[in-house]
Structure formats: structure tokens, C-alpha cells
Amino acid sequence: MLSQLLKITPRVLTHEPMSKHTSFGVGGVADFFVTIENRSELERLLQLVQQYHIPSLIIGSGTNLVVRDKGIRGLVIRLAGEFRQIIVEHNLIRAGAGALLSKAVSIAAKNELSGLEFAAGIPGTIGGAIVGNAGTETGCIGNIVNQVEVLFVDGRLERLTRDSVEFSYRNSNLRKYIVINAELLLTKRDFLGIISTMNSILKKRQNAQPKGMGAGSIFKNPEGTFAWKLIRDTLPDGMRIGGAYISPKHANFILADKGAKADDVLRLMAYVQEQVKKDCGVELVAEVRVIGEEFDLSDWSDQSDNS
Numbered sequence: 251m252l253s254q255l256l257k258i259t260p261r262v263l264t265h266e267p268m269s270k271h272t273s274f275g276v277g278g279v280a281d282f283f284v285t286i287e288n289r290s291e292l293e294r295l296l297q298l299v300q301q302y303h304i305p306s307l308i309i310g311s312g313t314n315l316v317v318r319d320k321g322i323r324g325l326v327i328r329l330a331g332e333f334r335q336i337i338v339e340h341n342l343i344r345a346g347a348g349a350l351l352s353k354a355v356s357i358a359a360k361n362e363l364s365g366l367e368f369a370a371g372i373p374g375t376i377g378g379a380i381v382g383n384a385g386t387e388t389g390c391i392g393n394i395v396n397q398v399e400v401l402f403v404d405g406r407l408e409r410l411t412r413d414s415v416e417f418s419y420r421n422s423n424l425r426k427y428i429v430i431n432a433e434l435l436l437t438k439r440d441f442l443g444i445i446s447t448m449n450s451i452l453k454k455r456q457n458a459q460p461k462g463m464g465a466g467s468i469f470k471n472p473e474g475t476f477a478w479k480l481i482r483d484t485l486p487d488g489m490r491i492g493g494a495y496i497s498p499k500h501a502n503f504i505l506a507d508k509g510a511k512a513d514d515v516l517r518l519m520a521y522v523q524e525q526v527k528k529d530c531g532v533e534l535v536a537e538v539r540v541i542g543e544e545f546d547l548s549d550w551s552d553q554s555d556n557s
């Protein structure tokens with residue numbers, strides 16, 4: 251397998267710790283971690299994946315992920331090189347899926363294009379943002395998407411217009427594809443106006459959100475209320491399990507100490523869900539994506555015996 255991958259690209263890592271590729275900094279190793287820089291490499295890689303039925307997963311900056319401690323059996327793909335390009339054409343920004351959202355935000359501002367201000371301070375790539383419809387209460391990326399280019403696992407390329415993509419609260423129907431690039435439709439606005447909106451959004455974010463190793467909001471806000479309020483009203487400030495704890499600054503942020511286990515994070519998430527359900531009758535739904543091999547029951551009892 252390694253030799254086949256190396257025929258496609260020299261950028262192949264084996265037994266790569268996923269803690270290095272996620273903002274949570276937890277999780278086990280991926281069997282193979284491949285950085286792909288152009289379409290031809292990606293198409294050849296997908297052929298290989300098809301031919302050998304290799305389980306594979308594409309990631310962006312890993313800012314919305316918890317990778318389980320057992321890691322990922324198969325292939326993790328990261329887009330770089332030409333997938334990081336951002337081109338401006340009149341009111342449109344065409345951004346590769348591997349480009350940073352923050353770069354698109356600043357390029358939009360420099361070109362006096364408005365519509366991305368809401369995304370100031372949201373980490374991650376265009377691909378991750380599009381697939382998860384990243385946003386805040388002031389906007390979401392789905393609102394400004396003009397079209398998205400996607401690859402099917404069989405290598406087929408398709409251009410999806412705005413109408414054929416379904417965006418919902420922190421979700422879309424694009425998870426089954428590989429997003430290659432997206433075209434964002436923006437409107438003209440003066441530079442100072444854009445900067446002033448962005449600055450106030452960033453200030454609000456700094457005041458409300460903690461710094462540390464995490465993945466932003468852990469749970470989606472339930473209809474009509476905020477996840478942080480329910481958690482704050484249910485659990486003690488700063489409650490922790492192992493190396494994972496609820497941020498005292500923002501109860502919907504779980505942060506991890508250096509060296510924490512994904513299992514600490516997952517057990518804390520499960521505990522929060524259980525307690526909020528018990529006290530408030532509300533089922534919190536995870537906003538972060540939990541990926542990787544699961545513990546089987548014997549692993550689980552081994553773990554609890556040790557703790």
C-alpha cells in the first residue's frame with residue numbers, strides 16, 4: 251500500500267498522530283496520512299482507494315474534529331498546493347477547499363467585498379466550512395455560496411449550483427463528496443466598513459471564548475436556547491474528566507490539557523449530554539465530528555478498570 255501511495259505523491263506519512271492535525275490535540279494515529287497538491291494526484295489517489303477499498307477520510311485543519319484514541323484505520327487525505335488558491339473575480343471569490351477561511355476573509359476585505367465578515371475568527375479551511383456550513387449568529391457560509399465543485403469517490407467531478415446544495419444549521423448534504431472548491435458571491439462595501447464590522451465580531455469572540463485546545467462549540471444550540479446556558483445551569487464550572495474540562499469562560503467549550511486522551515473528551519461529552527437530558531429534558535447534539543476507530547466493549551471495561 252505504501253509503495254502504491256508513494257507512486258502518487260512523496261507526501262505520505264505512516265502511523266501519523268492525529269493529535270498533530272487537530273486543534274483538540276488528542277487522538278490516535280492514522281495508518282496513512284497523505285497530502286495531495288493537485289487534481290491529478292487526487293484522481294489517482296481515488297482510483298487506488300476504489301481499487302483496494304481503502305477506508306478514507308478527507309480533513310481540513312481539524313478544528314471541528316475529535317479523533318478517537320484508537321486512531322484511524324485507513325487513509326486521511328489533506329488538500330494543499332493548488333487546493334489552497336484563492337482567486338477574486340469581480341464580486342466572486344473562488345477558493346480551493348484547502349484554503350484557509352481566514353485568508354478568504356482577509357482577501358475579501360482587501361478587495362472591498364462584503365459577506366464574509368461573520369467568519370472573522372472562525373478557524374479551518376474552506377472545505378470544512380462549506381461541508382459544515384460554518385457560521386455564527388451573524389451569518390453562515392451557505393448564505394453566500396454561489397456554486398461548489400465536488401468529486402465523487404469514483405473520480406467524477408460535478409459542479410453544484412447553490413440551489414442543489416442543502417445547507418442547514420452547521421450541516422450540509424455535501425459530506426458524501428470531496429469538496430474541491432467553492433465560489434462565494436459577495437457584495438461591494440467600503441474597506442473601513444468591513445473592517446469595523448470584523449473588529450467588533452472579533453472583540454465579541456475574544457470576550458466570550460476561551461483560548462486553549464478544543465474545537466469551538468461542542469454541542470449545537472437546541473431550538474430556542476443555548477447549549478452553554480443549559481450546561482452552565484446543570485454542571486459545576488470547570489468540571490473535568492481526566493485531561494478534559496468544561497471551560498469556565500464558555501460552558502459549551504470543552505478544552506483538553508496537553509497529553510489528554512480523546513476518551514477523556516468523549517466521556518465528558520457523554521456526561522454533559524446525560525446530565526442536561528436528566529435536568530433539562532433536552533438532548534444535546536454534538537457539533538464536533540467524532541471520528542476514528544471505536545473501542546469495543548472489552549477495551550471499554552479495560553479502560554474503566556484502569557481508571
Ligand SMILES: Cc1cc2nc3c(=O)[nH]c(=O)nc-3n(C[C@H](O)[C@H](O)[C@H](O)COP(=O)(O)OP(=O)(O)OC[C@H]3O[C@@H](n4cnc5c(N)ncnc54)[C@H](O)[C@@H]3O)c2cc1C
Pocket residue numbers: 273307308309310311312313314315329347348371372373374375376377378379380381382383384385386420424425427428429430464465466467539
Ligand atoms: C476556537 C474555535 C472557534 C470556532 N468557532 C466556530 C464558529 O464560530 N462557527 C463555526 O461554525 N465553527 C467554529 N469552529 C469549528 C470549526 O472551526 C469549523 O467547523 C470549521 O469550519 C472546520 O473546518 P476544518 O477545515 O478545520 O474542518 P475539519 O475539522 O478538518 O473537518 C470537519 C468536517 O469537514 C469534512 N471536510 C473537511 N474538508 C473537506 C472537503 N474538502 N471535502 C469534504 N469534506 C471535508 C471532514 O471530513 C469533517 O467531517 C471553531 C473551532 C475552534 C477551534
